[in-house]
Amino acid sequence: MRAAWYDxxxxxxxxxxxxxxxxxxxxxxxVRVRVAVSGIHVGDLGKRQGWWGSTMAFPRIVPHxxxxxxxxxxxxxxxxxxVGERVWVYLAQSYRPxxxxxxxxxxxxxxxxxxxxxxxxxxAAGLGIPGITAHRAIFGxxxxxxxxxxxxxxxxxxxxxxxxxARRGGATVIATVRSPGQVGQALAAGAHRAVDTASGxxxxxxLEHTGGEPIDRVAELAFDTNLATxxxxxxxxxxxxxxxxxEAEPRIPYWPLGFKNITVRFLSNDDFPESxxxxxxxxxxxxxxxxxxxxxxxxxxxxxxxxxxHELAEHSSANGRVVLDVADRR
Numbered sequence: 001m002r003a004a005w006y007d008x009x010x011x012x013x014x015x016x017x018x019x020x021x022x023x024x025x026x027x028x029x030x031v032r033v034r035v036a037v038s039g040i041h042v043g044d045l046g047k048r049q050g051w052w053g054s055t056m057a058f059p060r061i062v063p064h065x066x067x068x069x070x071x072x073x074x075x076x077x078x079x080x081x082x083v084g085e086r087v088w089v090y091l092a093q094s095y096r097p098x099x100x101x102x103x104x105x106x107x108x109x110x111x112x113x114x115x116x117x118x119x120x121x122x123x124a125a126g127l128g129i130p131g132i133t134a135h136r137a138i139f140g141x142x143x144x145x146x147x148x149x150x151x152x153x154x155x156x157x158x159x160x161x162x163x164x165x166a167r168r169g170g171a172t173v174i175a176t177v178r179s180p181g182q183v184g185q186a187l188a189a190g191a192h193r194a195v196d197t198a199s200g201x202x203x204x205x206x207l208e209h210t211g212g213e214p215i216d217r218v219a220e221l222a223f224d225t226n227l228a229t230x231x232x233x234x235x236x237x238x239x240x241x242x243x244x245x246x247e248a249e250p251r252i253p254y255w256p257l258g259f260k261n262i263t264v265r266f267l268s269n270d271d272f273p274e275s276x277x278x279x280x281x282x283x284x285x286x287x288x289x290x291x292x293x294x295x296x297x298x299x300x301x302x303x304x305x306x307x308x309x310h311e312l313a314e315h316s317s318a319n320g321r322v323v324l325d326v327a328d329r330r
């Protein structure tokens with residue numbers, strides 16, 4: 001099979017290789033997916049570059065945890081009727097060496113999620129890591145029906161999914177974006193209200209949109225930067241569910257958090273409970289099918305240009321997702 005891989009960590013153009021690898025075969029409880037589109041997430045970039053102290057658990061890595069395509073073979077214990085099924089896959093390269101930057105990938109059958117025929121592959125190909133993280137951020141501490149939820153970085157990959165599932169879950173969704181010009185984009189993505197972070201006095205402006213009522217839950221992109229604001233806006237017993245931070249070892253105001261009985265939930269996508277993954281996969285698929293979640297596509301490149309794709313993904317941010325066409329579009 002045609003595939004991309006790296007044997008050492010480093011910059012994309014220095015370590016990524018393209019060539020032929022043996023076709024994989026599904027084992028018991030697994031399916032093989034012929035990949036149509038492979039998604040790229042910041043976690044894939046981090047694994048390649050060694051961010052956050054990560055190392056290579058395998059001598060050779062085919063990158064990317066997310067992708068979409070068609071099941072073309074199944075292992076023992078999997079219904080043969082799944083052959084030919086359109087699917088999106090997640091955790092393809094979690095505790096496994098070979099992800100979706102290849103013509104074929106093998107995953108546990110439960111990590112290949114049926115994809116409705118009217119949902120384009122590119123919309124689902126990058127859904128797993130950010131989408132499941134978003135769902136866990138919103139629902140990890142219970143339902144949000146009737147609650148006020150703040151989603152920071154609402155135009156990012158996680159943020160867009162968090163806005164979609166929170167609104168579908170019955171929450172009033174307040175979004176933050178970087179600039180005034182992005183407010184309309186956040187509203188179009190499903191937020192009920194949106195506030196830019198560039199105009200100052202963020203806590204006051206957020207609470208203006210709630211009539212002064214405190215926020216129940218925050219899906220947090222920048223734990224360190226926004227901690228003071230979150231302390232000001234959260235209700236007693238509120239939740240900060242955070243999946244990223246700028247400062248790796250931020251100062252934490254223990255007593256203010258304690259006195260308000262704030263729960264801080266730290267999130268890392270590789271190790272969520274399987275029940276949470278499956279609930280997220282079901283809801284995210286429904287959100288795609290309903291049109292409640294859509295990702296702008298910033299770039300779509302062939303597998304042979306994976307190094308350029310990684311470089312674009314390092315800088316695309318809210319401009320959209322970068323995906324790889326691995327097979328013919330279909």
